[in-house]
Amino acid sequence: MLDSLYEKALKKRDSINQKLEEIESFQVDASGQWVDYPIKESNLDKNIAAGDGSINKRRFLPFIFYAIDAEGIIHTSTGLKRVESSEIDIISHHKYVEDRLRSYMGIFEIKNALRLFKEHDVDLFLFDGSILGNLIRPFPIEKELREHVKEKIREKYLPLLEEELKSSDVEITSSKFADIIADEFNDHTEPMIYLENLENIVVISEFIKQNKKIVAISKTSTSNEYFNLKVPDIAIFDMYSKKQGYSKPRYSTVSDVKRDFPVRNDFLNSLTFTIFYARLEDYKNILKFELPYYAKEEDIKDLLKDIQNISAEGYPLLLKKAHDDVVIRKTDLENLSKIIGFREKSGREMLNE
Numbered sequence: 348m349l350d351s352l353y354e355k356a357l358k359k360r361d362s363i364n365q366k367l368e369e370i371e372s373f374q375v376d377a378s379g380q381w382v383d384y385p386i387k388e389s390n391l392d393k394n395i396a397a398g399d400g401s402i403n404k405r406r407f408l409p410f411i412f413y414a415i416d417a418e419g420i421i422h423t424s425t426g427l428k429r430v431e432s433s434e435i436d437i438i439s440h441h442k443y444v445e446d447r448l449r450s451y452m453g454i455f456e457i458k459n460a461l462r463l464f465k466e467h468d469v470d471l472f473l474f475d476g477s478i479l480g481n482l483i484r485p486f487p488i489e490k491e492l493r494e495h496v497k498e499k500i501r502e503k504y505l506p507l508l509e510e511e512l513k514s515s516d517v518e519i520t521s522s523k524f525a526d527i528i529a530d531e532f533n534d535h536t537e538p539m540i541y542l543e544n545l546e547n548i549v550v551i552s553e554f555i556k557q558n559k560k561i562v563a564i565s566k567t568s569t570s571n572e573y574f575n576l577k578v579p580d581i582a583i584f585d586m587y588s589k590k591q592g593y594s595k596p597r598y599s600t601v602s603d604v605k606r607d608f609p610v611r612n613d614f615l616n617s618l619t620f621t622i623f624y625a626r627l628e629d630y631k632n633i634l635k636f637e638l639p640y641y642a643k644e645e646d647i648k649d650l651l652k653d654i655q656n657i658s659a660e661g662y663p664l665l666l667k668k669a670h671d672d673v674v675i676r677k678t679d680l681e682n683l684s685k686i687i688g689f690r691e692k693s694g695r696e697m698l699n700e
Contacts, residue, residue, distance in 0.1 A: 400456030419463035432517035631661025
């Protein structure tokens with residue numbers, strides 16, 4: 348297989364490089380949207396924190412074994428402090444399993460961040476990824492579950508989720524009600540997924556209430572809301588300028604991109620997100636920034652100065668460290684599987700799919 352791929356690379360080298368040249372020569376006047384701006388470090392001493400989460404899974408024939416890890420790091424005058432949470436469990440094979448596991452990681456990551464807010468005085472929290480993207484992502488089974496079932500779940504279990512959120516426990520609270528829901532509904536998979544979706548919305552809502560203390564940062568983006576072209580905005584800005592600076596902000600109202608939420612609807616649809624791109628250091632990567640509130644250009648300049656305080660090579664060091672700390676590797680899953688004793692309990696090797 349590899350031999351044929353190497354042969355194909357040699358044959359297509361010229362045609363692929365020609366396509367690459369066409370992309371690199373793509374010219375768009377981004378002068379009206381980009382500001383070259385030397386970002387100086389802020390003089391203010393702030394408690395800046397960052398968080399990230401990771402999930403990995405190992406497929407066995409009867410089930411899927413998964414592990415979640417989340418970490419929050421805060422830089423204070425006395426040094427670095429961490430808040431870490433983790434979970435391992437198994438889940439059955441079904442068509443919604445990828446959506447569920449992604450939701451699990453999101454819930455876990457944000458709950459760990461909320462725990463950090465409770466335990467430490469945080470002035471600014473750097474979130475890896477997109478809060479808005481997590482919020483407006485379509486729910487699995489949203490249209491498949493009957494309305495009276497959804498109403499029953501909201502009436503009976505939503506207050507329990509809300510109450511559990513008051514604690515600092517980092518867990519998938521919905522799983523506590525799995526046995527009850529299984530007894531109440533003939534097919535409990537879809538009702539459980541709906542409950543997990545509710546938990547996800549509630550958790551994100553609580554996180555967004557931190558408002559101006561939150562900034563979401565992404566290293567990659569395919570968004571094209573600035574230029575409405577096939578080439579992503581981040582690539583156009585990168586080709587236009589290699590200097591420190593930022594793009595003029597765009598604003599996205601949640602009500603314009605999402606219809607209704609089954610919970611916290613009024614609060615969520617009242618939100619306006621500020622979106623912009625920035626380069627923290629000359630010739631380094633451009634990053635996408637997302638704020639869960641309306642911010643002016645002066646607010647953005649102040650924010651970039653604060654982030655510059657804890658950045659190197661054009662990227663926030665705390666965010667990089669949080670990411671590196673939580674990565675769950677294949678070898679980690681193999682070792683965890685052995686500790687649980689899956690192979691021994693089966694009486695034979697349970698082969699991976």
